Amino acid sequence: MSSENRQDSFREEARRWLTENFPATLAHQRPPGIAGFGAKFRGDWKVWQSNLGEKGWSAPTWPAEFGGGGLTPQEARVLAEEMAAIGAISPIGGFGIMMWGPTLLDVGTEEQKQRYLPPIIRGDIHWCQGYSEPGAGSDLANLQSFAEDKGDHFILNGSKVWTSGALEADWMYGVFRTDRNNKYEGISFLTLDMKSPGVEVKPITLISGQSPFNEVFFNDVVIPKEDLIGEKNQGWNIGKRLLLHERQGIAGSGGGSVIGGSYDLEKVARDYIGLEDGKLADGAMRERIAMQKMFAHAYALTRHRFGDEAAVHGPSPAVGIMKVAWARDNQNREELLIEMLGNRGLGWEGAGFSDKELLTVRTWLRSKANSIEGGTTEINLNLVAKRVLGLKGY
C-alpha cells in the first residue's frame, strides 16, 4: 500500500473511532479547568478522557508498549485533522504529555517509562514543572533549592516560582541542586509527590487577575532515591533536553492563546469596525490584520515542516525561533483584538460587557507572559544565535 493509501485508510479508522467514542455534546468545547493541570473530569468529559486515554490517542506517537497510540507522525496529523474537523479537543495534556513524557522516552530507563508514562497517557496523574526560582530565571542553572543526599533518600529545602498548575498537580518533576560547588554539574533531575509532607503551594495573582502560576515551598521534603532520573549531578542535560521539548511543544501547539477563548480577527473586525463596500472601513487596520494573519499562516506552515523534520531527526535547536514566533503571534493578535474592541476592549468585570469582551481583556493580559515563559524571547534568540547560527559569545 502506498503511504497515501495508508493515510486514507487510517483516516477512515480514525473517523469511525471518533464517531463511536467522542461524545457529540463536547463538540467545540474546551475542557473545564486548565486541561492537563489536574482537572478531575465528570460526565461526558470523564467518558471522553477514559476513551481517549485507553486508546492511547492522547499521546498518538508514543510507543504502544507504554500505552501510547503507536501512530506515525503522518497518522498523528490525520488524527489531529479529524479531531479538529469535529471540534474534539483532548482533555489530556499539559506538562506530562508535552514535555515530561517525550523527555522520558529519550532518557528514561525501561522501568521509569513503565512507571510514569501510562498514567500520563490516561490523564490520571497530572504533572507540574519545578524549574524557575527567585534567583534563577533566564539563568536557570543558578537554582539553589537543595536536595541533600541522605543515602537512600534526599531531603529537599528551598522554593520554586512560576510553577504552572502546582495547586492541581499530583506530581512535580524538576531540577534541584545536589552539589553547591558545581553550577552545571551539581544539578539533579528529581520527581516528587506533591502530597509529600513539607510541600506548600501559594498562588500568584497576575496582571490578568488570574492565578495560573504558583510559588512552591519545600521544607524538609523526603524524596526516595528511586525518584532520581538519570545520574546524581547529571540532571542539567536532562533539564535542557526537556526545555527543547517544551519549546517544540509550544511551537507545535499552533497559533492561538494558551487559555483560549479569544475571537477570530475577521469577526471582531466586522462587528466592531464594520465594512464599507465589502472591505474593512479602517484601511490601516485591514493591512495590519492581513500581516498578522499571514504571519500566523507562515508560522503554521513552518510548524508542519519542522514537525516533519523533527519526526526524522528529533527536536532541533531551530525550534527556538518557533517559541519566539509563537509569542509574537499571540501577542500581536491579542493587541489587535483589544485595539479593535475600542472602548469595549478594557472592561474588567460586570454586566456592561459581554463574556467574550471580558475574556479578551484577560487573555490579552495573560499573553504578555508568552515572551517570558518557556525561555524568554531574548534567551531563545541567544540560543538560536549560538546553536543554529554558530555565533560566539552566547
Add this chain to the structure above:
Amino acid sequence: MAVLTEEQSMLKDQAQAWSRDESPVAKFRQMRDSGVAMGFDDATWSDIAAMGWTGILIPEELGGSGMDHATFGVVLEEMGRQLVASPLFASSLVGASALLLGGTDAQRQRWLPGVAAGDAIVTLAVDEGPHHRPEGIALQVERSIDGFTLTGSKTFVLEGGSADAFVVAARTSGEPGDKAGITLFLIPSDADGISVTSLKMADSRGYADLTFSNVKAGTDTVLGEVDNAFDLLDALLDRARAGLAAEMLGTACEAFDRTLVYLKTREQFGQVIGSFQSLGHRAATLFMDMEFARSCVEAALRAIDDGSDEVPILCSLAKCKAGEFLHDMSNDMIQMHGGIGMTDEFDAGFFLKRARAAEAAFGGQSFHRRRYISHFGI
C-alpha cells in the same frame, strides 16, 4: 527544506555547482559593466538551455522534460543565489505557463519547442503603470471580422527587449478595473505596429516598454477565451509569483549566508561583531524570517503542482513573505557590513537592487496583503 525527490536533488546539485563555478555574482557584475542592453549574456543563456532547465515545465513531446513547479523552484532558488540574469524565469516559466494553461495545440506546437530549447523567448506583457494591477488593463482592442486590432502600451515587460513573442493582456470589453472583458493574445514581437524601448533599471536586468499602434491580431492569436481571460491570467500570474518568490528566497538566503560569515569574521573591540547581541538577535530573527519564507514558497509551489484551491492565497503569501524577508535582508546586509556594504566594489548593492525590482514584479508586499485579506471577507 522540504524533502527533495531524487530528480530535484540532482537538479539542485547541478544548478548549485554550475552557478557557483560558471555564473557567480562576479559574472553578473561583468554583464552589468559591459552594458549589455538585453540584461543577460548569450553564453549564460546557452549554458542554461544546454542543461535543459528551459524545458523543465514543457512536456517531453514538445521538447521539454515535463517536470513540476516545485522542481523549477529548486533551480530558480539557485539562480537567485548568484543573481544569474537570464530569461529563464520570464520565458521558460511565465511564457511557457501561458501556453500550457491557455494555448491551443497549434500555439503550443508553434512556440513551446523553441522555448524548451532556449531559442525562442516568450514573455508576458501585463502592467501598464508603475504598479502591478492586473484588472486595471486598458490596452484597447477593436474587433473586426478577421480578428482584432490592438492599441495601447505596456511597461516593465521582463526581457521585453529580447523577446520573440509577447503574451499581451488586453481589454476587449468593459472598463479598466473590471475583471471581465480581458483577453490574452500571443503576438510575435516583430508584428507591424509594435515598438519596443529598452529600459535601464537599477537591477541591470532586461526590461522594456512596448507600444502597440493598430497591431493586427488574428483569431488564432487568442489564448483562452475572448473577454473571459482574467482567471487564466490570474492563474498564470500565480505561477509567476511562486516562481519569482523561489528566486527571491535564493537571493535572500545568499545575502543571509554572506552576512553571517561577516558577523563571524569581522572584529571590532577585540571580538567578532557577531558576539554582540544587537547583531546576533537580528541574525536570529532574520533566520526565523528565512525559515518562514521557505515554508510559504514550498507550500505555494506544491499547491500549484497539486492543483489545490489554495493556490491564490498561498501564492500571495509566498510572494509577500519572500518579499518581506528579501527586503529586510538586503537592507541588513548593507547595515551589518557597514561602510564596505555601500561600495559598488562589494556585491551587497546588487542584492539590494535586485531585491526591490523582484519585490515590485507581479505585486509587492502591499498588493499581496490586500489580495490575501480579501479572501477573508473583510
